[in-house]
Amino acid sequence: MADKLKTYPALRWAGLALIACALIALPFVLATAGTTWVRVTNLAILFALLALGLNIVVGFAGLLDLGYIAFYGVGAYAYALLASPQFNLHLPFWIILPIGALAACVFGVLLGAPTLKLRGDYLAIVTLGFGEIVRIFFNNLSQPVNITNGPQGISRIDPMRIGDFSFSQSEVILGLNFSGPIKYYYLLLLVLLVAIVVNLRLENSRIGRAWQAIREDEVAAQAMGINTTHVKLLAFGMGASFGGIAGGMFAAIQGFISPESFVLVESVMVLSMVVLGGMGNIWGVIVGALLLSFVPELLRHTVDPMQRYLFGHLIIEPEVIRMLLFGLALMLMMLFRPAGLWPSKVRKRELTDE
């Protein structure tokens, strides 16, 4: 298959064009089943962004991070504080998103710096603690000066807007009804595309090789002149920036955020996406994110009606089944495909040889 694509470049372009058309048409198809599905897709793309960011830290550099959602939170709060009635600031999104990315990056380095000497379980515990600390700060920074509005969260966050063009309002263009979520879909798709390109380029670069080297053997990497401190902080910073951008977009799309959105389970979820999809492989990670975002929604919409149809009433809550299947899926994965659904070549070698 791959050989065929190489010998017939036209085939490759045709394939890409087909995928592009499908992605462009997708929201309208989904909209026929209900705008909810467009929203679900948007959230799935946000999670794909998060998974790509975490993949830099976990997949490329091999640093286990259990507090990743904190950077999503930092990005979200950065957006919310700079574009809401909270401080009566209403900056445009193209200024806030970079600020959010930078803020998350700073937090990434803040987390990275004290944990440089830690590995494996110890690193996981410290990052987990970090994630919780950030969330607790969001929860409590309402006193003595009200910054985050505490557990109530921040509402009436500005949607993204370019001049008069608002991403949240419905509009009819060329006879097609572009609802808010559909507009955001295209924006998110664009951002995802950029994120994929950035990830691919990082992977095949001097820095990407250095990440891989420290993951394989830190002592040997140092002997090759790789400044492990520097390179690890780069990984934390880069990964966090992705989270920051995703967080900013999340705040704008939802219009409301609270500390509830940035709990530990979310970190675990993003990590599961990376692990399930295939650590270190960009496409695998995206597949993981889409799967873990869509399957629960599908279950929510099928399990309930199906039980009512079969038994006349609800026996098992969809949420319970969701967690059951999720746990089962993870166990089966670890047994049969420990390197993930679509692993990177190198990771596959690492995880299957031992």
Place this chain on the structure above:
Amino acid sequence: MSALLEVLAVGKRFGGIEALSGVSFTIARGEIYGLIGPNGAGKTTFFNLLTGVYRADSGSFRFDGKPLNVKAPHQVAAAGIARTFQNIRLFANMSALENVMVGRHVRTRAGIFGAILRSAATRAEEAAIHARAWALLDYVGLAARGNEVAHNLSYGDQRRLEIARALATEPKLLALDEPVAGMNATETATLRTLLERIQGDGTTILLIEHDMKLVMGLCDRILVLDYGRKIAEGTPALVRSDAAVIEAYLGGELA
């Protein structure tokens, strides 16, 4: 011949044990300098001091005319000293080519933004890294194995790959920690030819080795350590007939 590495009264203690006490010697540019001694003589301690893994309690190093102030191991490679490991430490799951490409890290510059934007400079640098890595694989005789995963290579090939990776950092001094340990006679002979070639191309070599035949045949000068002290230094012929050396080895291997 001018001095490349000057070791000035370097000492290191571990608790009550003096692993290395006031050892001084000079490695001249272009020579192969051997470091031998019975087990526990302090060879590996010295190696770790030189490569920044440990810090010396006393004494100092001068390298290439400047004091060698190493605060972290990665600075050693930048200064121009590359090492291999006694128990091979390749990036086992990366290809042979990628291993050597990692070795180019310290002599290249592309940062994170260069990588993301893939500027002309970055692309040119990547191409150069690629070309140089292939050239080095060819140099050590692994050109045909470039795309193979490092841990699938034979033992001898892994040793040579480690040398190629070290050479990729453009070292002035190549420090080898028991490079022929565990090799058969043919592999040892091949490696010896390679080391002679590296020396011929102008790289100074520091060789820690137990294989006396190799050390005596290959080294220009040899330093013998015993219990952390220098007991002899000189040409192989001189060292071989030194009374203290013979005693340290109980006449065994050197007889």
